[in-house]
Amino acid sequence: MADDLAPAASLQAWWGMHQEIDTLIITPRDMGRIDAAAAASGLASYGLMERAGQAVAAAALRRFPGAHRFVVLCGPGNNGGDGYVAARALEAAGAEVAVHALGDPSALRGDAAIALRHFGGAPRALAEYGPRPGDVVVDALFGAGLSRDLPDEAVQVVEAVRRHALPVLAVDLPSGIDGRTGEVRGAAFEAVATVTFMCRKPGHLLLPGRTLSGDVEVFDIGIPGRILAVHAGHVRVNTPYVWRLAEPQQTGATHKYVRGHLAVFSGPATATGAARLSAAAGLRAGAGLVTVLSPTDALFANAARLTGVMLKDVDGEADLAALLEDERLKTFVLGPGFGDAGRARAYAGLIAAKGRRLVLDADGISAFRDTPDALFGLFAGGDTRLVLTPHDGEFARLFPDLAGDGTLSKIDRAQKAAARSHAAVILKGADTVIAAPDGRALVNENAPPWLATAGSGDVLAGIVGAHLTQGMPAFEAAASAVWRHGEAGSIAGKGLTAEDLPEAIPPWPAA
């Protein structure tokens, strides 16, 4: 996907400020380009392999001091080459080492053939490997070059290693994980740890690859940062480094209207809690004022439970149209607990027509399941004013073709959805991806699993709304909201309920 986008000069400049190597996520294809560029610049490619293999051996010795035997499984490409270097280094350190190769080692080419020659031993066939207690498996079968499902021979070894519960140290990626998508191709090792080189790949961050990679160590094998930067696409890890320059500034002249007014639509009398969760989160996340806009039948239910948040009777399009005359009301959250699909569509239309910003979540998203293009048309043109916050199910309602396309990674899906909808898209999950219409995308990694609790998404929508109403650009507002939501989950801790989250939203990290 990244390649289909011709980055505008401004976008290149934007990423130019965000080239911290720690935040780069590089696809296997771009990594191939980086290798080629490194070689073209005069860097000896075998030197890169040598450093890679040495780093793997060092990690193996450090992590598994009690290993009886290191079993290095080597594949037919450069991943296997790294394995031969590691095997030689482990032997040199005095460890017991067994090497098994997939395919005919004499067919190895290039750097991998050199690595085998330096190793000097004769690898045994993969099928001859018999797991023993005390074995530590160094998985160098396939890395970035995996291009199809694992061959049967490799699947059998994966299964045998799992049956014997042997620890696995993966080289670059656990074999079987697709580095571009994080998906399992047929079968995959489950690694205790993975040693990768220069930067993480999507497969280390997207599920299930994230889980199967274990601890990921990123080792610098000496490719210059300038070469990485030139060939890095538009994908980064969601860290404050990426959006800190867009954080709202608090100055002495700040007053509550400068900090922005956020409005959250409530559902009917029987479904008001979700909107209050969003509203409470919005206030805590920095909106100067927050108002719950409630249908008449739900006013008492809301009034009984609101303090810092204000309440207003909005029961239909005429009421909303009148309210939109107040220019200070800049941002709306529509969807949590909302229920009424027809009304949700009408409200979104009015908000768009008046040039306001909208966080569309939950029922607000589902309301457009039959007419997604109508939604996307509402917010086309100009600055990005719409943030969509779907989980996978809601995503499939608006973008059924993208959801059903098994060739796309979660990053690809979010990027394509953002471009189509003219929205910043937060595609939620344990590996939430945030994407902008211009192709930028971030993968989030700070959310603890106990954040998966009813109402947690409502809190996120409120935080996004608070950031938007303080004037942050949509993509940065969305990304920083996902990050603060994740931090709140860690601060509130295991066993949290969504009610605990607003209180736990942390201050902005120091810029």
Ligand SMILES: NC(=O)C1=CN([C@@H]2O[C@H](COP(=O)(O)OP(=O)(O)OC[C@H]3O[C@@H](n4cnc5c(N)ncnc54)[C@H](OP(=O)(O)O)[C@@H]3O)[C@@H](O)[C@H]2O)[C@@H](O)CC1
């Ligand atoms: N800069 C860096 O990061 C550096 C990276 N380095 C290392 O290089 C690794 C990438 O090497 P790589 O490109 O040779 O790919 P790799 O994963 O070894 O596999 C390719 C081979 O497997 C084959 N093949 C693929 N799928 C298959 C299947 N299902 N079943 C059977 N065969 C299959 C494929 O055959 P083909 O598809 O061409 O038929 C080809 O022969 C990278 O992960 C890292 O460890 C370091 O050495 C130095 C610097």
Ligand SMILES: Nc1ncnc2c1ncn2[C@@H]1O[C@H](COP(=O)(O)OP(=O)(O)O)[C@@H](O)[C@H]1O
């Ligand atoms: N396993 C997980 N680990 C971390 N965060 C998760 C996990 N599962 C879900 N989340 C997060 O929890 C939130 C759930 O939101 P959502 O699916 O809308 O639920 P709800 O509608 O109950 O609020 C999202 O922010 C999502 O990214």
Ligand SMILES: [K+]
């Ligand atoms: K591997």
